[in-house]
Amino acid sequence: MRRFSAKLIDFNYDEKTIFSQASMEIFEGSIAGILGPNGSGKTTFFDIACELKKTSSGRIESSFHDFTYLSQIISTPPGLRMRDIFKMIVALCSDEQMTQTRALEKLKVWCPSIINRYKEIWDKKCSLCSYGETRWFFTLSLLAISKGFIILDEPTAGVDPEFRHYIWECLHGAARDGAAILVSSHNVDEVINNCSYFYMISQQRFNRFSNGSEFMKKYGAKTLDDAFIRAVTEPAFSNA
Numbered sequence: 001m002r003r004f005s006a007k008l009i010d011f012n013y014d015e016k017t018i019f020s021q022a023s024m025e026i027f028e029g030s031i032a033g034i035l036g037p038n039g040s041g042k043t044t045f046f047d048i049a050c051e052l053k054k055t056s057s058g059r060i061e062s063s064f065h066d067f068t069y070l071s072q073i074i075s076t077p078p079g080l081r082m083r084d085i086f087k088m089i090v091a092l093c094s095d096e097q098m099t100q101t102r103a104l105e106k107l108k109v110w111c112p113s114i115i116n117r118y119k120e121i122w123d124k125k126c127s128l129c130s131y132g133e134t135r136w137f138f139t140l141s142l143l144a145i146s147k148g149f150i151i152l153d154e155p156t157a158g159v160d161p162e163f164r165h166y167i168w169e170c171l172h173g174a175a176r177d178g179a180a181i182l183v184s185s186h187n188v189d190e191v192i193n194n195c196s197y198f199y200m201i202s203q204q205r206f207n208r209f210s211n212g213s214e215f216m217k218k219y220g221a222k223t224l225d226d227a228f229i230r231a232v233t234e235p236a237f238s239n240a
Helices: 044-048 082-093 100-110 112-122 131-145 159-176 189-195 212-220 226-231
Strands: 003-013 016-027 030-033 058-061 065-069 149-153 178-184 195-201 207-209
Touching: 003 044, 003 178, 016 044, 016 058, 016 178, 030 159, 044 065, 044 149, 044 159, 044 207, 058 112, 058 159, 058 212, 065 131, 082 100, 082 112, 082 131, 082 159, 100 159, 112 131, 112 159, 131 149, 131 159, 159 178, 159 189, 195 226, 207 212, 212 226
Parallel strands: 030 178, 030 195, 065 149, 149 178
Antiparallel strands: 003 016, 003 058, 195 207
């Protein structure tokens, strides 16, 4: 079984420690979530996973031959149409020829409800698309052309509830087809309800949880948000 793992990694920005002896792993066919407050290192870790940054110690291991990374920031040339963006995504992220028809065939299996909306935005100018439309179009297009390790940094940020639902439907479909998906979000419920398991960044490490009940029990909390806050602010719980 293919997997990606980070083993006992250390990473610092000048005098600030971001990760200290941090470990995590994700297997094909699963969705792993990452929770953490702003500045905790979620995006930094994604950069490390993609070899855009190097750790000072520890190691990254992966048996995936291809990976795809969608960052938080998405910017499109206003004069282009979304079909042109699709072609750019394919050129940059896929070794295979991919057409709209092939992408729609895959998306239809995962989430039939999205097909007409995807077609509608296909010929729309980028300048006329909302940020949410651009975000979900990017995300679904990447899922349709990717097969290995997929990293998504807050893919549902700025997306309305309807398309959040469609994005997660397609994420589950891609995982069923064998992809390993690593996704971050500030929405605790979203991660817990949709991910196979998740990691909470606390005290410069990844703490793994299988479900929300385990998460709340770990931090002596009655709600998910309270557990999140305690993980971030109370070292006694974080080191327990």
